[in-house]
Amino acid sequence: MVKGYCVKCKEKDIEMKDSEITQTVRGGFMAKGTCSRCGTRMSAMLSKENAEKALEEGSKKSF
């Protein structure tokens, strides 16, 4: 499960719904999705390790 910061809830480590993993131009990984609590769009930087884990857990691959 991908977790990220929600600007609306002002909390980090909130579960991200419908997460989609993308790769940045620098080769890093980002997750995009919606806050599981309020539905606001959110994104999070991921390490390669966490990106691979998220993909294994069913996140959409977008790169």
Ligand SMILES: [Zn+2]
């Ligand atoms: Zn939220």
